[in-house]
Amino acid sequence: MVHWSAEEKQLITSVWGKVSVEQCGAEALARLLIVYPWTQRFFSDFGNLSSPTAIIGNPRVRAHGKKVLTSFGEAIKNLDNLKSTYSKLSELHCDKLHVDPENFRLLGDILVIVLAAHFGKDFTPACQATWQKLVGVVAHALARKYH
Amino acid sequence: MVLSPADKSNVKAVFGKIGGQAEEYGADALERMFATYPQTKTYFPHFDLGKGSAQVKGHGKKVAAALVEAVNNIDDLAGALSKLSDLHAQKLRVDPVNFKLLGQCFLVVVATRNPSLLTAEVHASLDKFLCAVGTVLTAKYR
Numbered sequence: 001m002v003h004w005s006a007e008e009k010q011l012i013t014s015v016w017g018k019v020s021v022e023q024c025g026a027e028a029l030a031r032l033l034i035v036y037p038w039t040q041r042f043f044s045d046f047g048n049l050s051s052p053t054a055i056i057g058n059p060r061v062r063a064h065g066k067k068v069l070t071s072f073g074e075a076i077k078n079l080d081n082l083k084s085t086y087s088k089l090s091e092l093h094c095d096k097l098h099v100d101p102e103n104f105r106l107l108g109d110i111l112v113i114v115l116a117a118h119f120g121k122d123f124t125p126a127c128q129a130t131w132q133k134l135v136g137v138v139a140h141a142l143a144r145k146y147h
Numbered sequence: 148m149v150l151s152p153a154d155k156s157n158v159k160a161v162f163g164k165i166g167g168q169a170e171e172y173g174a175d176a177l178e179r180m181f182a183t184y185p186q187t188k189t190y191f192p193h194f195d196l197g198k199g200s201a202q203v204k205g206h207g208k209k210v211a212a213a214l215v216e217a218v219n220n221i222d223d224l225a226g227a228l229s230k231l232s233d234l235h236a237q238k239l240r241v242d243p244v245n246f247k248l249l250g251q252c253f254l255v256v257v258a259t260r261n262p263s264l265l266t267a268e269v270h271a272s273l274d275k276f277l278c279a280v281g282t283v284l285t286a287k288y289r
Contacts, residue, residue, distance in 0.1 A: 035271040052267050109251055113270065116258035123259050125182040128252075132183045 002137050004079050011130040015115060015123075016076050024118070025069030026062040028111045030055050036106050042099060068107070075138050082141040090145035101143035108135025148282075150275060155221045157272035161257065162218045164264055169215055172256050174207025179252040187245055210249075217280055228283045236287035243288065246281030253277060 004012075033040050034052045046061060048054040055061055071089065078085040093099045112131050116123045150158075165172055180187050181196050181203075194202045213231055220227035235241055254273060258265050265273070 031267050031270060034267040035274050052271075056267065112251070113254050113258050113265075116255045117262035117265055120259050120262060123255070125179045128179055128255055129183040132251075 008130045011127050012076055012134060015127065021069045021073060022066045024114055025065035028107065028114045029065030029068060030061050031110045031114065032107050035110065039103055082137060083144060086141040087145060090142050093142055094146040101139065101146060104139035104142050108139050111135055148275060148278060150279060154272040154275055157269045158218055158221065158276045161264060161269060161273055162215060164261065169211035170208040173211030174204045175256045176249060176253040177203050177207045179255060180249050183252065184248045187248060190241055224279055224283050232284050232287050235284045243285040246284060250277035250281060
């Protein structure tokens with residue numbers, strides 16, 4: 001089980017409290033599709049993904065980004081129980097969605113950058129370290145049921 | 148992975164904006180890398196890695212200077228970084244995975260210090276550039 005110090009928990013909840021899940025989620029997913037265009041392979045039915053502008057404005061991208069980040073919020077509420085929190089989602093991503101777990105790591109890195117841009121200097125090295133740990137742990141939990 | 152003319156232009160714009168602060172960006176990126184990925188500290192047992200370390204600042208300056216040199220010779224990264232590539236292959240032998248980690252931290256530094264500069268397109272270009280630099284630096288490893 002992953003151990004979270006009191007400081008880490010504080011850094012997670014204080015950042016999360018100031019995040020717009022809708023905006024941040026939309027931005028993170030859009031950037032994933034723009035910075036790593038091969039990730040678009042999972043979204044062929046999302047309509048127009050032909051340019052960064054199209055991706056950023058795409059309502060399905062925005063909605064799905066919000067969905068993904070809302071789920072991330074569940075992780076934050078269950079930091080001491082991530083394995084079971086994400087058990088079903090892990091099975092889903094393996095059996096139905098067929099998503100390479102590497103994509104979870106890519107999205108995690110993008111999320112950290114989106115947060116960094118949002119919080120500026122307040123996104124201290126300690127803050128970054130905590131959040132990189134969190135995205136890594138979430139990625140691991142999502143990959144756990146793969147077979 | 149090839150840098151398009153747009154990528155090159157985006158990267159030059161970023162470094163043009165960063166200007167003389169590149170050294171600070173370099174030091175900041177290293178500090179973040181050591182904090183976020185403690186395994187990277189294993190390459191610096193001879194350094195004081197405490198907060199505000201003069202050695203980390205000095206090394207950040209070196210790393211930044213190399214990136215600036217790469218940007219100024221963006222059409223020939225292999226040529227511009229050839230000596231550094233030799234150094235990393237023969238002497239330093241930093242595992243290739245670590246270049247991605249430093250790259251991530253550099254992107255975070257740009258994001259924290261210059262969020263408006265890091266549009267999605269610029270983010271993509273800068274990420275590609277940093278990957279390309281890492282590739283060149285590890286090209287002669289075997």
